[in-house]
Amino acid sequence: QVQLVESGGGLVQAGDSLRLSCAASGRTFSTYRMAWIRQAPGKEREFVAAISWSGDNTHYAGSVKGRFTISRDNAKSTAYLQMNSLKPEDTAVYYCAAVDRWATMSPSSTRYDFWGQGTQVTVSS
Numbered sequence: 215q216v217q218l219v220e221s222g223g224g225l226v227q228a229g230d231s232l233r234l235s236c237a238a239s240g241r242t243f244s245t246y247r248m249a250w251i252r253q254a255p256g257k258e259r260e261f262v263a264a265i266s267w268s269g270d271n272t273h274y275a276g277s278v279k280g281r282f283t284i285s286r287d288n289a290k291s292t293a294y295l296q297m298n299s300l301k302p303e304d305t306a307v308y309y310c311a312a313v314d315r316w317a318t319m320s321p322s323s324t325r326y327d328f329w330g331q332g333t334q335v336t337v338s339s
Contacts, residue, residue, distance in 0.1 A: 215240050215241055215328065216238050216239070216240040216241050216243070216246060216312050216328050217238065217239045217240050217328075218236055218237070218238055218310045218311070218312060218328060218329065218330035219236070219237045219238075219239075219310075219330055219331070220234060220235065220236050220308065220309065220310045220330045220331065220332060220333040221234070221235050221236075221237070221333060222234040222235050222333060223308060223333030223334045223335045224334075224335070224336070225336045225338065226300055226335075226336070226337055226338070227337070227338050227339075228300060228301055228302055228337055228338065228339050229299060229300065230300050230337070231296070231297060231298045231299075231300065232297045232300065232335060233294060233295070233296050233297070234250065234294065234295040234297070234308055234310075234333060234335075235292055235293070235294055236248070236250075236292060236293040236294070236295075236310030236330060237291065237292050238291045238292065238293070238312070239291065243286075243288050243291035243292075244267050244268070244288040244315075245267065245314065245315055246267060246312040246313060246314065246315055246328075247264060247265070247266055247267055247312070247313050247314070247315050247317065248264065248265050248284075248286060248293040248310065248311070248312055249261065249262070249263065249264035249265070249284075249310075249311045249312075249313075249324075249326055250262040250263050250264075250282075250284060250293075250295045250308055250309070250310060250311075251308075251309045251311055251324050251326070252304075252306035252307065252308045252309065252335075253306055253307050253309070253332075254305060254306040254307075257306075259309075259324050260275065260306070260324075261275050261322040261323065261324050262274070262275055262278055262282065262295070262308070263275065263278065263282055263283075263284035263295060264284065264321065264322075265284045265285065265286055265293065266315070267288075267315035269285065269286050269288070272284050273321040273322065275322065277303075278297075278304075281297065281298050281299045281300075282295060282296065282297050282298070283295070283296040283298075284296075293310060295308070297335070300335075300337045301337060302337045302338065302339045303337075304335060304337050305335060305336050305337050306334075306335060307332040307333065307334050307335075308332060308333050308334075308335050309329050309330055309331075309332045310329070310330040311324075311326035311327075311328065311329050311330070312326060312327065312328040312329075313325075313326045313327050313328070314327070
C-alpha cells in the first residue's frame with residue numbers, strides 16, 4: 215500500500231500559478247500510476263491529469279490542457295501538478311491518487327485505489 219500527502223494549495227487570484235506536491239510513502243512509488251483529481255463544492259469528482267509510472271506518458275482533461283503540467287520524481291517519491299493561468303472555475307479540493315501501474319483503466323478514469331486527504335485551491339476573480 216501507499217500513503218499520499220498533498221501540499222501546496224492556497225488562495226490565489228485569477229491568472230496566478232500554484233504547484234501542488236504529493237509525497238508518497240510505503241510501497242515503491244514507481245509501481246504506481248499517479249493522478250490528480252479535483253472536486254468542487256456540490257460537484258462530482260473530476261479527472262485533472264495522470265502520469266504513468268515512468269513519467270513517459272501523461273493525460274490531461276480538456277479543461278486544463280495547456281495550463282497544467284503533471285510530473286513525478288520517482289527518486290523523491292513525489293508527484294507534482296504545476297498549475298498556470300488559474301481560473302475561478304479551477305477552485306476545488308485537489309486530491310492525489312494512485313493505482314497499480316499495470317491496472318487497466320481509461321485515461322480519464324477517477325477509479326484510483328489510494329487517495330490523499332486533499333488540498334484546497336481557491337482562485338478569486
